[in-house]
Amino acid sequence: MHAASSDVQRAQSPPFSDASSRVARVRASAMSRRCYLRFIVFITIFDWHCGVLALSFEEERTRGVLTPFDCRDRDFEPMLALQRPSPMLKKIAYSLVASALATAALAITATADAQVVNVRTDRITTGLTFPTFVTHAPGDTTRLFILQKTGAVRIFNLTTNTLLATPFLTIAVTGGTSANDEQGLLGLAFDPDYTVNGQFYLYYTGSGTNVVSRYTRSAANPNIANTAATVLLSWSDPFTNHNGGWMGFGPDGNLYIGTGDGGSANDPSNRAQTIVNMRLGKMLRIKPKIGGTTPFYTSPKSNPFYGATTGDDEIWAYGLRNPWRNSFDRLTGDLYIGDVGQNAVEEVDFQPAGAAGGRNYGWRCTEGNNCTGLTGCTCGSATLTPPIKTHAHAAGTSGGYCITGGYVYRGCAIPNLQGTYFYGDYSSNNVWSLRYNGATTTEFTVRNTQITPSIDGFAVNEISSFGEDANGEIYICDQGASAGAGSIYKIVAVTGDAVCAPPCVAADLNCDGAVNGSDLATLLGNWGTAGSGDIDNNGTIDAADLAALLAVWG
Known part of the structure; x- marks a missing residue:
């Protein structure tokens, strides 16, 4: 689904090695013996x-x-x-x-050697058809919303621990009918004022297009949405792969949209580096609007190319191949991007909160930190933003082929994990965590033996997405190899799930x-x-x- 292209995969440079120095983080522990600045x-x-x-x-x-x-x-x-x-x-x-x-x-802060906090996974529901995303509505601590690639939005009730039989919404999509199909229903973002206006946004594939549309929940039943849609954005996509598909509202209230480069090998038209009349291979940033005429959004004036002829108003960042899953740290506002590589490297890209737009993450000129040697590229340019973490295409617990970006843990059930970024790989089934202090990654940890298999004996082996609930607890979407085999898992303390609700x-x-x-x-x-x-x-x-x-x- 978000796999690398079918080119022959060849392992090249090893992943970034973690810095030996331990640059630690603020912890909310009364027992901590650290000096804070x-x-x-x-x-x-x-x-x-x-x-x-x-x-x-x-x-x-x-x-x-x-x-x-x-x-x-x-x-x-x-x-x-x-x-x-x-x-x-x-x-x-x-x-x-x-x-x-x-x-x-x-x-x-000066610390002793870091201690790994062990976790486990509990399977909370199964029987899903190719789940691609799990999230929550603002302020809603009782439900999770799960996307099925075939076009349905399902609801899981956290109070009764049941998957509702009737979907929240079902829409028509192109593709999404098999595990390896990269098309279908891919992204969901709730309006920050959802509790008032009931609005949410879906990212899906149409016939030769990628589409972002707005929907509203039913006034009569909060577990049902109206089928009427307002299309905000639609753009041509020449191939069926590399569709991106993530959306999320940032701390600034704008809607961020991650798009793939349009597919095929080597980004043949250099779409990710093209910033005029080209939405592919980008991070878009828009402000949805209500009423009026099309388009039903505006571009923030702080977007890097707003009002210029040198780039499109909607572009926030570019040089992305297939930013499959991304997230904002709900505490700091930092943006983490999991960008799927081609033949050599998977990468985690990053933008700190408050930083200006216009970052170029390198593709198709670079893959990870490797120069691709493709035409029209200058490698080693100071204008390129390198990844904060890479994983070589290789076997083993540190290797990967199709990265799945994750979330920074901000829950209350496992306080010692505060600030830990969880992510994984769809093909290798590896699950990792690390911390990033703005300059260096630390505490890189392979979580495979904790995450797969789960405590229930069920294997987490098709990691299509991570997600979080309203309390900041983290979940994993296991897409499943066939229809009805998909599951959702929750990452919990090794001693068991804890009930806490800030x-x-x-x-x-x-x-x-x-x-x-x-x-x-x-x-x-x-x-x-x-x-x-x-x-x-x-x-x-x-x-x-x-x-x-x-x-x-x-």
Whole structure:
């Protein structure tokens, strides 16, 4: 399905070796004996009669928390003070807060040798037909939504542990009828305001096209969706493979869409490097809109080629071969991309939260860190963004042929795994984890003996996707070799699954268990509207909502 092309596979350079130095991470353990370099974000609201917002950053070597200043305390120098929260202020505030959060989360600390936290898998459901994705709706801790490649969206009830017999929605797709078919229903993303507007988006293949459409849930039954669709994007795809298929809303509220290079070997038309009138081999970034005329989206002005003749407005990044599964770290906002290789290397690409768009991940000029030698390419260019981790096409527990990108663990059931990125490989059935501190990968761990087979004795052997629930716990889609053989597994502590549900307060806009910079960014991004962030439900996001958010910060 997301396999490499049929070219002869040949192992070349070995994967990145992990750096010997241990650059550790912030852990939420009271028993931790580490020295943290904390960054405190002081967000002060005062004189709202005049509408002044001031932000200041302070660095200290103490146990820090994100804390708002008392409104009466004026003994600081504001970094910025504006009469109204302008669009520029919102942009600066988001950038500063995201940067501070990322720095705090990745603070350097001296540690002893890292200890591997063992896990296992529990099979939660089976009988699925080629499942390609599993996810949750915003704030919904009771259900998982599972895509079947043949066109159905299924619901698994986490409370009753049952797979609902009636699909949430079934659509017509092209392909998706066998395990090796790369076409069909591939991606699902829920609108951040799904609880209010009931809108969600599907990525699927049509006849010679890839399509992104919007749907809405039924007003009468939350387990059923309306079949009427609004097509947002549709683009030609010359071959049946390399369709990409992932979508996700970023912390900025925009919809990110990963597209493949269009298929065949060596990207024959160099589509991934072509940025004019070409959506293939890209990471697109759009803002869906309601009503009006086509197109039913806008391109953010911060997109790298917005308004220019040198590139398409929708493009955020390019140089991708088949970004099969990707994800945002729900805590930091960092973007992880699993890009399937051709003959030599599988790779994990990365974009830190708050970084500008326009990154070129190299394909078809590079595969991993290897120069392909194809025409029209310059290897070794400083304009190319290398992967953070590679896996050579080779046998063994570190080798792979068809990478499946995963998720950074942010659940509450296994706290020592906080910040660990889980991912795997569809062909080799290897499952891995690592940590990335913005410069170096550490704690690379082969999880095969823990993940496959599961504790129930069922083998996880067709890893089509990873997913997460509303609490940040991670799941694995096992596509199965035939119709009805697909399953969903949950990664749990080796001692067994733990029941935990971080409380979701009103100001926790993304319901991740913390009121932090992501929630602030959402509130500021929707300032003056009735969207996500209207904490007091008065119809407008304003100073009162911001004050309510700051009151429960952390």
